[in-house]
Amino acid sequence: MAELRVKDFKPSSCGKYQVAKVKKGYSTYGELRKYPDGMSIYWALRKPDEVFVELDAWAVDVETISVMKSRRVTHIGILVTNGDTYLTRIETMTDKDKGAVVLNYSKHTGARGKLGARQWYLPRAMFAQKLAPPEDTLKIMKIKGR
Helix, strand or coil, rough: CCCHHHHCEEECCCCCCCEEEEEEEEEEEEEECCCCCCCCCEEEEEHHHHHHHCCCCEEEEHHHHCCCCCCCCCCEEEEECCCCCCEEEHHHHHHHHCCCEEEEEECCEECCCCCCCEEEEEEEECCCCCCCHHCCCHHHHHHCCC
16 A cells, blocks of 8 residues: 655745645645745645535545644645635644544445545534635536526
8 A cells, every 4th residue: 555655845836835745656635835934734635526425524534644743734724626725723633522533434445446544524614714706616517607
């Protein structure tokens, strides 16, 4: 099984922070951003339909959170391809009193034959949210508005 890797930091294209890709095997899981004020955020990359509907929650696997804690990351964020952003403190992501739940999908095989993982699920209500305009979401989904 592939190991989670954090690449070396490089200046971002906008020049406002340092960025390091987070990969496992050939898949990009997200990116770690280091800001000038000292804050570090792991941004997980997600599609709008990857929210866990039953809990109305975003998921980040246990291994990723463990690696981010060891690198002294302060926040976990979700960057959705439609432009939505969600942000929470890393402690909240694993706080069962705030609604976080661990579910084990490590024995589950997905549609493409990939094995699942143990994941922390945190309800979307526990994230600071910035939603993209609905027009942007419709454009990405290729659905015509009325």
